[in-house]
Amino acid sequence: MDLKTWVRPNIWSLKPYSSARSEFKGEASVFLDANENPYNAPYNRYPDPLQWAVKKRIAAFKGVPAEQIFLGVGSDEPIDLIYRVFCEPAVDNVVAIDPSYGMYQVCADINNVAYKKVQLDSEFQVDAAAVLNAVDERTKAIFLCSPNNPTGNSLDRAAVEKILNTFAGIVVVDEAYIDFSTQPSFLKSLHRFPNLIVLQTFSKAWGSAGVRLGMAFADSQIIEIFNKVKYPYNINRLTQEYALSMLEKADQVKAWVALLLQERSLLAAALERLPVVKKVYPSDANFLLVRVEDASGTYRYLVEKGIIVRNRDNITLCMGCLRITIGTPEENRQLVEAMKNLKTK
Numbered sequence: 001m002d003l004k005t006w007v008r009p010n011i012w013s014l015k016p017y018s019s020a021r022s023e024f025k026g027e028a029s030v031f032l033d034a035n036e037n038p039y040n041a042p043y044n045r046y047p048d049p050l051q052w053a054v055k056k057r058i059a060a061f062k063g064v065p066a067e068q069i070f071l072g073v074g075s076d077e078p079i080d081l082i083y084r085v086f087c088e089p090a091v092d093n094v095v096a097i098d099p100s101y102g103m104y105q106v107c108a109d110i111n112n113v114a115y116k117k118v119q120l121d122s123e124f125q126v127d128a129a130a131v132l133n134a135v136d137e138r139t140k141a142i143f144l145c146s147p148n149n150p151t152g153n154s155l156d157r158a159a160v161e162k163i164l165n166t167f168a169g170i171v172v173v174d175e176a177y178i179d180f181s182t183q184p185s186f187l188k189s190l191h192r193f194p195n196l197i198v199l200q201t202f203s204k205a206w207g208s209a210g211v212r213l214g215m216a217f218a219d220s221q222i223i224e225i226f227n228k229v230k231y232p233y234n235i236n237r238l239t240q241e242y243a244l245s246m247l248e249k250a251d252q253v254k255a256w257v258a259l260l261l262q263e264r265s266l267l268a269a270a271l272e273r274l275p276v277v278k279k280v281y282p283s284d285a286n287f288l289l290v291r292v293e294d295a296s297g298t299y300r301y302l303v304e305k306g307i308i309v310r311n312r313d314n315i316t317l318c319m320g321c322l323r324i325t326i327g328t329p330e331e332n333r334q335l336v337e338a339m340k341n342l343k344t345k
C-alpha cells in the first residue's frame with residue numbers, strides 16, 4: 001500500500017508537537033523539563049504519551065506487535081482520526097454499511113466528509129459488490145462493523161475479504177463485540193492487509209465503558225500517523241494503570257462473557273415465547289435485536305416500568321425493533337416479566 005497517496009497532504013507533512021516526555025525518554029533522577037509540580041507523585045508527572053507498558057501487555061494478549069496498536073479515548077477517537085487523517089473535508093467521502101454504528105456518520109458530518117450508505121440485505125448481510133460499486137475516486141475509507149450494531153450478526157467473512165482485497169484505501173472492521181462472537185477476529189489477518197484497521201474496545205466485554213479506552217490495530221505506518229495527530233497525552237495515567245490492572249483479570253472477563261452468552265440464549269428463548277415478540281434475530285454480540293408488535297409503544301411501556309432498552313424503530317431495516325442488552329440474570333428476568341404483561345392488540 002502506498003500510504004502517502006491516501007493520507008491528506010497536510011497530515012503527511014505534519015511536524016507533530018514534541019512534548020518534554022517524548023524528547024527525553026530514559027532513566028533519570030531529576031526531572032526539570034516539563035514544568036510539573038515536583039510534589040504529589042506519581043500523578044504530578046505527565047503520562048507516557050505512547051502508553052508502552054499497556055501496549056506491551058495488549059500485544060502479548062492479542063498476538064499483535066505493540067507498534068501496531070493505537071490507544072484512544074474510546075473507539076470514538078480512532079474513528080474520528082480516520083476522517084482527520086485520510087479525508088479532505090468537502091472533497092473526499094467514505095462508504096459504510098447501513099444500518100450500523102451511529103458514530104461513523106456523526107464523525108463524517110463533523111469533519112464535513114460525505115457519508116455513502118450501502119444497505120445490508122434482509123438477512124443483514126453485506127453485499128461486497130454493492131459496497132465496491134459505491135466507491136468512487138474520492139472514497140478514502142470503508143466502514144464495516146462485525147458483529148454489527150444494531151443487527152447483532154457477524155458479516156460474511158468472504159465478503160469482507162473481497163472488499164479488503166479489491167479496495168486499495170482504508171477498510172475499517174469495527175470489532176467492538178468480537179469477544180461475544182463465534183467468528184475469529186480479523187486481527188489474525190492484519191499482516192495480510194496493510195489497508196486494514198481493526199477497532200476493539202474496553203467498553204463491552206471488558207466491562208470498562210466508564211474509563212473510555214479503545215484500541216485500533218493496523219500496519220505500523222498507519223499507527224505512526226495516528227500518533228502524530230492525536231493529543232500528546234490522550235490516555236491519562238489513571239486509565240493506563242487501570243488498563244494494566246484489567247489486563248491481569250482476563251479470566252474474570254472470560255467468565256463474564258461465558259455468563260452473558262448463556263444469558264443471551266436463555267433470554268432469546270424466553271422472548272420468543274412471548275406473544276408480542278415477532279422475531280428474535282440471531283446474535284453474535286451482547287445484545288438481541290427483537291422485532292415486536294409495536295416497538296415505540298413497548299419502549300414507552302418498559303420506560304414506565306423503569307426498564308430502558310434501545311428503540312431502533314426508525315433505523316434502516318429495523319422497523320418495529322428494540323435492541324436489548326444482555327443484563328444480569330435478575331435484570332433479564334425483570335425484562336421478560338414486564339413484557340409478559342404486555343397485551344397484544
Ligand SMILES: *Cc1c(COP(=O)(O)O)cnc(C)c1O
Pocket residue numbers: 073074075076077101145148149174176200201202203204209212213214
Ligand atoms: C459500543 C461500540 C463501540 C465502543 O465505543 P467506545 O468509544 O470504545 O466506547 C464501538 N463500536 C461499536 C459498533 C459499538 O457498538
